[in-house]
Each structure stands twice: as C-alpha cells, then as structure tokens.
Amino acid sequence: MLSKLLKHEFRATAxxxxxxxxxxxxxxxxxxxxxxxxxxxxxxxxxxVFRGLVIAAFVITIIGAGLVTLALMVYRxxxxxxxxxxxxxxxxxxxxxQLIWSKLIVAMVWSVITFLAxxxxxxxxVTVIPFVDLSGLRETLDYLLSQLSGGQIAAYIAEGAAxxxxxxxxxxxxxxxxxxxxxxxxxxxILLSVxxxxxxxxxxxxxTSFGGVFGIISAAESDFFSGDPLIWTHTLSVLSIAAALVLxxxxxLVTHFxxxxxxxxx
Amino acid sequence: MALxxxxxxxxxxxxSLALDRVDLTIEPGRIVGLLGPNGSGKTTLIKIANxxxxxxxxxxxxxxxxxxxxxxxxxxxxxxxxxxxxWMNVVQLLDFxxxxxxxxxxxxxxxxxxxxxxxxxxxxxxxxKGTREKVQLILVMSRKxxxxxxxxxxxxxxxxxxxxxxxxxxxxYNEEASVVISTHxxxxxxxxxxxxxxxxxxxxxxxxxxxxxxxxxxxxxxxxFREVFRYAE
Numbered sequence: 001m002l003s004k005l006l007k008h009e010f011r012a013t014a015x016x017x018x019x020x021x022x023x024x025x026x027x028x029x030x031x032x033x034x035x036x037x038x039x040x041x042x043x044x045x046x047x048x049v050f051r052g053l054v055i056a057a058f059v060i061t062i063i064g065a066g067l068v069t070l071a072l073m074v075y076r077x078x079x080x081x082x083x084x085x086x087x088x089x090x091x092x093x094x095x096x097x098q099l100i101w102s103k104l105i106v107a108m109v110w111s112v113i114t115f116l117a118x119x120x121x122x123x124x125x126v127t128v129i130p131f132v133d134l135s136g137l138r139e140t141l142d143y144l145l146s147q148l149s150g151g152q153i154a155a156y157i158a159e160g161a162a163x164x165x166x167x168x169x170x171x172x173x174x175x176x177x178x179x180x181x182x183x184x185x186x187x188x189x190i191l192l193s194v195x196x197x198x199x200x201x202x203x204x205x206x207x208t209s210f211g212g213v214f215g216i217i218s219a220a221e222s223d224f225f226s227g228d229p230l231i232w233t234h235t236l237s238v239l240s241i242a243a244a245l246v247l248x249x250x251x252x253l254v255t256h257f258x259x260x261x262x263x264x265x266x
Numbered sequence: 267m268a269l270x271x272x273x274x275x276x277x278x279x280x281x282s283l284a285l286d287r288v289d290l291t292i293e294p295g296r297i298v299g300l301l302g303p304n305g306s307g308k309t310t311l312i313k314i315a316n317x318x319x320x321x322x323x324x325x326x327x328x329x330x331x332x333x334x335x336x337x338x339x340x341x342x343x344x345x346x347x348x349x350x351x352x353w354m355n356v357v358q359l360l361d362f363x364x365x366x367x368x369x370x371x372x373x374x375x376x377x378x379x380x381x382x383x384x385x386x387x388x389x390x391x392x393x394x395k396g397t398r399e400k401v402q403l404i405l406v407m408s409r410k411x412x413x414x415x416x417x418x419x420x421x422x423x424x425x426x427x428x429x430x431x432x433x434x435x436x437x438x439y440n441e442e443a444s445v446v447i448s449t450h451x452x453x454x455x456x457x458x459x460x461x462x463x464x465x466x467x468x469x470x471x472x473x474x475x476x477x478x479x480x481x482x483x484x485x486x487x488x489x490x491f492r493e494v495f496r497y498a499e
Binding site for chain 1: 279280313316317318319320334335336338339341343345347348349350351353358362365366367
C-alpha cells in the first residue's frame with residue numbers, strides 16, 4: 001500500500017517540481033551563456049541591464065527552487081489530508097503510518113533532488129564567472145576536508161549527510177505535527193497550526209540555547225576543550241543527529257496521534 | 267453476521283452530544299435509508315463507520331471489525347463533499363481507484379461515464395459541481411464492496427440525474443452487499459428502500475422495514491417522516 005501511495009504522491013508533486021527544475025536548468029544555461037559572452041560584443045548599456053536581469057533571474061530560481069520544494073511538501077500534507085481530499089485519503093485501506101510516511105519519503109526524495117540540482121547549478125555557474133580563479137580549488141578542498149576530518153574524509157562526509165538528512169526529516173515532521181494538531185480543533189484550524197508551529201520553534205530554540213550553554217559549561221568543567229578539536233566537531237554532529245532523531249520521533253507520534261485519534265475533517 | 271453493528275455508540279463534539287447511545291444492526295442484502303433532519307447525527311455515524319471519527323464511547327463494527335484498513339477494503343464511501351483532487355482528470359482517477367481498490371470494476375465505471383457523456387480527459391476543475399458529484403458516485407458505485415455508505419448522494423443534482431443515480435445504486439450493488447443512503451429527500455429514494463432508520467438528535471427513534479411501515483402504519487415513509495419530525499405549531 002505504501003508503494004501505491006508513493007507512486008501517486010510522486011505523480012502529484014512531479015507536475016509542479018519538474019517544471020521548476022526545467023526553469024532552473026534554463027536560467028543556469030542563460031546565466032552561463034551570458035557570463036561566457038560578457039567580454040564579447042559592444043559595451044552597451046542595454047547589454048549590462050540584460051546581464052543584470054539574467055543574474056537576478058538565476059538567483060531567484062536558485063532560491064525559488066528550494067522554497068517551492070519546501071512549500072509544496074507542506075501544502076500537499078495540508079491539502080491532501082486536512083481539506084476535503086482527506087475524505088478520500090483517510091478512507092483508503094492504508095494505515096495512518098503509511099499515510100504519513102508516503103508524504104515524508106516523497107518530501108525527502110524531492111529535497112535531495114532539489115539540493116543536488118541547486119548544487120549542480122551553482123557549481124556550473126561558478127566555473128563560468130570570469131573573475132573567479134578555480135585553479136587550486138581541488139587541492140584547497142582536499143586540504144580543508146582532511147584537516148576537518150582528521151584524515152577520515154568518508155566518515156566526516158557521512159556524518160554531515162546524516163545530520164542534514166535527519167535535520168530535514170525533523171523539519172518536515174515539525175510542519176506536519178503543527179498542521180495535524182491545529183486541525184484537530186473545531187475552529188481556527190489554520191491559525192492554530194501556525195501558532196503550534198511558532199510554539200514548536202520557540203521551544204526548540206530555547207531548548208537548543210539552554211542545551212548549548214549547559215553543554216559548554218559541562219565540557220569546560222571536564223577539560224573537554226583541552227582535547228583534540230576534531231572530537232568537538234564529531235561530538236557536536238552526533239548530538240545533532242541524536243537530537244534530530246528524538247524530535248523526529250516526538251513529532252511523528254504527535255502527527256500519528258492527531259490523524260488517528262483526533263481527525264476532525266469539516 | 268451483521269455487516270454494520272452499533273452498540274451504545276456515543277459521540278461528543280466538545281460538549282455537544284452528536285450520537286447518544288445508538289444501537290442498530292444492518293444485515294447483508296439490504297438497501298437502508300438513514301433518515302433524519304439536518305444535524306441529527308447521520309453524517310457523524312457514517313464518519314465513525316469510515317474511521318474518520320473516533321467514538322467517545324460504545325462500539326461500531328463492520329463485519330465484526332472495528333474501523334481500520336481492513337474495513338476500508340469492504341466499505342465504499344460517498345461523502346457529502348467532493349473529495350476529488352481538482353488537478354486530476356477522469357483517467358487519472360480511474361487509475362487511482364484501480365490501484366487502491368482491487369474490487370474496482372473499471373469497465374463498469376467507463377460504461378457509466380459514457381452513459382453520462384463525461385469525457386475521460388476532462389479535469390475535475392473543468393467540471394460543474396453536478397458533474398463532479400456524478401463522477402464521484404460512479405467511482406464509488408463501481409466498486410464491488412460489501413457495504414456502500416452514501417451520504418446525501420442526491421442532494422445537489424437535478425431530478426434527471428437523481429433518477430440516474432438511484433438506478434445506478436440499485437443496479438450496481440450485489441445481493442450480499444448492503445447500501446446505506448443518508449438523505450432527507452425521502453420521496454426520491456423511498457421506492458428503492460428495504461429498511462429505514464429514523465435518527466433525531468443523535469438517537470435512533472425508529473428502525474423498521476418499509477413493508478412493515480406501510481402495513482402497520484398504513485402510510486408512506488415520507489408521510490411517517492413528516493409526522494415523526496413535525497415541529498410544534
């Protein structure tokens with residue numbers, strides 16, 4: 001059942017995101033072409049304006065691709081489960097867990113694809129900007145990575161990827177939990193969803209600040225900072241992943257409970 | 267075994283009582299009218315049967331099971347609202363129903379769409395409200411389900427379509443299945459009903475066969491309904 005839900009969710013989201021990627025590809029292509037031809041042709045005011053517009057369009061599509069992906073994934077959860085469409089989705093022979101995971105998996109996959117698309121567009125753009133000198137970039141990157149990772153580059157990258165992945169998972173589930181909780185009330189559902197999201201954010205920031213201060217004090221008292229700095233970054237990564245996992249579980253349980261026990265479609 | 271059974275089923279919305287200790291049984295092979303004025307608890311009862319609401323107390327079972335993925339395989343539900351995604355066209359909806367419901371009869375659905383002259387390539391957002399309701403009913407009635415729960419299936423359509431819908435309901439369910447039609451347009455459905463359940467202010471005030479009403483009360487269901495639910499002068 002999960003595979004069928006995924007199939008239809010990909011179909012519903014691809015119709016929006018594929019054109020976004022096409023737009024990103026087009027604006028990257030135009031940007032690269034404009035940069036490559038920037039020192040050719042007459043030095044006209046109109047050409048400078050055109051170059052400025054191309055750069056602006058490129059920046060907007062780069063930022064827009066990320067924002068559209070996030071907004072679409074959150075909107076799909078709301079629209080498909082909390083409005084009239086919920087009457088169909090919640091009467092499919094699927095469990096509540098399958099319904100949540102279908103949205104979550106699709107959101108994660110599109111997030112990774114958007115990240116890769118934006119990274120590729122930026123990498124391509126950097127190579128054609130005339131005043132950027134890329135000679136020695138590879139050596140610099142290798143040096144930085146080996147210094148940061150203490151020689152264990154693969155493990156360092158894996159740790160970073162896991163932090164980003166679980167962080168993204170937590171981000172989506174926080175939206176889902178706020179929406180599910182807000183819509184379990186009889187009135188002011190959207191307003192309450194926003195209030196719950198702001199509440200979660202404030203609680204999270206407060207906990208992070210207190211945890212950070214408490215951690216630094218504890219670490220200073222135990223001579224932690226006198227050790228290898230690489231251990232600091234490693235410890236921070238592990239703590240981030242653990243915190244994201246705990247929050248992911250909490251937000252998942254809140255979402256699951258609201259959809260299963262407090263569903264209140266109008 | 268009863269297809270649908272409620273025992274002391276009670277539902278509160280905050281402090282207001284929507285269903286009050288409802289006891290009822292629906293056997294296979296019956297077309298049942300769930301009749302009552304607006305706000306009497308019909309939709310709440312149907313929503314609980316579909317797992318869209320959780321009862322405050324009491325039980326509701328479908329073929330002996332509490333509402334969940336297993337019962338949703340057995341139940342074909344038509345809500346009072348249009349639940350179709352407006353960006354989808356009819357073919358995409360047929361694909362959707364084929365994927366999720368093994369009992370969905372695509373040929374039957376296509377035949378009904380042709381009969382009502384609805385183009386398969388038409389998007390939901392391009393359809394009128396009435397056409398959307400027809401498409402939704404066709405999808406629901408094209409399943410070979412055990413229990414059809416139809417909430418106000420004829421509320422928003424013209425009389426000709428109303429007749430077609432009623433004919434569709436009768437001709438598409440099989441002898442082992444039951445159909446529950448929730449409506450207050452009694453005169454339109456009376457002739458196809460086997461049983462009726464009158465519900466008022468969350469309580470079942472009458473459960474009887476239509477024949478019994480005609481024999482014992484010597485009146486039609488519509489007349490009895492007007493008598494039972496008459497407002498004080």
